[in-house]
Amino acid sequence: MPEVLVSTATSQPLLQLEGLTRRFKGRTAVDGLSLSVRPGEILGLLGPNGAGKSTTFQVLAGLLSPDAGLVRFEGRELSLSDPSLRRQMGIIFQRGSLDDLLTARENLMLGARLYGLGGERARERVEAMLALIGLADRGDERVGTWSGGMRRRLELARALVHQPRVLLMDEPTQGLDEGAFRTFWAHLKRLRDSEGLTVLLTTHRADEADVCDRLAVLDAGRLVACDTPQALASRMGGDILSVDASEPEALAAELRERLGLDAKVVEGRVQVEAPQGHALVPRLVEAFPAGRLNSVALRRPTLADVFLQLTGRALGADVPTAEPAPRRRR
Numbered sequence: 599m600p601e602v603l604v605s606t607a608t609s610q611p612l613l614q615l616e617g618l619t620r621r622f623k624g625r626t627a628v629d630g631l632s633l634s635v636r637p638g639e640i641l642g643l644l645g646p647n648g649a650g651k652s653t654t655f656q657v658l659a660g661l662l663s664p665d666a667g668l669v670r671f672e673g674r675e676l677s678l679s680d681p682s683l684r685r686q687m688g689i690i691f692q693r694g695s696l697d698d699l700l701t702a703r704e705n706l707m708l709g710a711r712l713y714g715l716g717g718e719r720a721r722e723r724v725e726a727m728l729a730l731i732g733l734a735d736r737g738d739e740r741v742g743t744w745s746g747g748m749r750r751r752l753e754l755a756r757a758l759v760h761q762p763r764v765l766l767m768d769e770p771t772q773g774l775d776e777g778a779f780r781t782f783w784a785h786l787k788r789l790r791d792s793e794g795l796t797v798l799l800t801t802h803r804a805d806e807a808d809v810c811d812r813l814a815v816l817d818a819g820r821l822v823a824c825d826t827p828q829a830l831a832s833r834m835g836g837d838i839l840s841v842d843a844s845e846p847e848a849l850a851a852e853l854r855e856r857l858g859l860d861a862k863v864v865e866g867r868v869q870v871e872a873p874q875g876h877a878l879v880p881r882l883v884e885a886f887p888a889g890r891l892n893s894v895a896l897r898r899p900t901l902a903d904v905f906l907q908l909t910g911r912a913l914g915a916d917v918p919t920a921e922p923a924p925r926r927r928r
C-alpha cells in the first residue's frame with residue numbers, strides 16, 4: 599500500500615466518501631477512495647488527466663453508479679444513488695449547460711423550477727443570485743453572446759438557486775483566463791460565506807489548487823495525500839532549481855552522477871530540489887562549462903512540484919492508459 603499522508607486536524611465532516619471504487623472494462627478508474635469534506639470548506643480534488651477526478655465527480659453527481667462505496671451526509675449513511683443526496687447538492691459540469699437562447703434571468707428561473715422552486719421564492723432567489731454574482735444589471739440579456747467568465751458565474755448562480763448545502767464542480771475554470779479565473783473565485787468565496795456552502799471541486803490547475811482550503815491529491819484513482827495547500831508545499835523543504843540546458847537528459851544524468859543530486863527532467867528543463875538552493879547555483883555554474891547551461895532559475899516549490907514528488911508524475915501529464923505507473927515511496 600502506498601503511504602497516504604492525511605492531515606490529523608479534526609472537524610465533524612459534512613460529507614464522507616468511503617471506499618469508492620469504479621471500474622471501466624477491467625480498468626480501475628477510482629480505487630477505494632475515502633475522503634471527508636468539512637462543513638464550510640472548499641476541498642479540491644487535484645490530479646492529472648486520468649487520475650479519476652471526473653469519475654468521482656460523476657458518481658457523486660448521480661451520473662455513474664459505483665462498483666463499491668458509500669457516502670455519509672452529516673454522519674447518516676446513504677447509498678450513492680440516494681436522491682436525497684442530490685437535493686443537498688448544486689452541480690456544475692465541466693461542459694457549460696446554459697441555454698444560449700434564454701436570458702440570464704430565464705436560465706436561473708429554469709434552474710429554480712427544475713429543483714421545484716416556484717412563485718415569489720423563486721423570483722427572490724433569482725434576483726439575489728444575480729446580484730451576488732455581480733450581474734444584476736445584465737439579467738435580461740441572452741447569454742449566447744456572453745464571455746466564458748460571465749457564463750461560468752451564471753452557472754454558479756444557477757447551481758445555487760435552490761440553496762443547496764454542497765456545491766460540486768468539475769473543473770469549473772477550465773479555459774478561463776487569469777482575470778476571469780480570479781473573478782470566479784472571488785464570487786465563489788463570497789457565496790461560500792453568504793450561503794454557508796461546502797464546496798467540492800475537481801481541478802488540474804496548480805493555481806486553482808492553491809486557493810482551495812484543502813486538497814485531496816489523486817493519482818491513478820487513489821488518494822495519495824490530503825491536506826492544506828500550505829502544508830503540502832511545506833513538505834518540500836527546500837528550493838527548486840530549474841535549469842535550461844541544450845541537452846537536459848544528459849545534464850540531469852551528470853548532476854546525479856557527479857554531484858549526487860536528485861535531478862530530473864520536467865517539461866524540458868532540468869529540475870533539482872535542494873535545501874539551500876542559492877548555494878548550489880555557483881556550484882553548478884563552476885561544474886559545467888559555458889554552453890552546457892543556458893540559464894539557472896531559483897524558486898520556491900509550487901503545488902505542481904509537490905504533486906511531482908508525491909506521484910513521480912507532472913501535474914500536466916496524462917496518467918498512462920495501460921497499467922498505472924509504479925508509485926514512488928517517500
Ligand SMILES: Nc1ncnc2c1ncn2[C@@H]1O[C@H](COP(=O)(O)OP(=O)(O)OP(=O)(O)O)[C@@H](O)[C@H]1O
Nearest residue numbers: 622627645646647648649650651652653654802919
Ligand atoms: N466512460 C468511460 N469508459 C471507459 N474508461 C473511462 C470512462 N471514463 C473514464 N475512464 C477512464 O478512467 C480513468 C479515470 O478517468 P477520469 O476521467 O475520471 O480522470 P480525470 O482525473 O477526471 O481526468 P480528466 O481531467 O481528463 O477528466 C481514465 O483512465 C479514463 O480513461
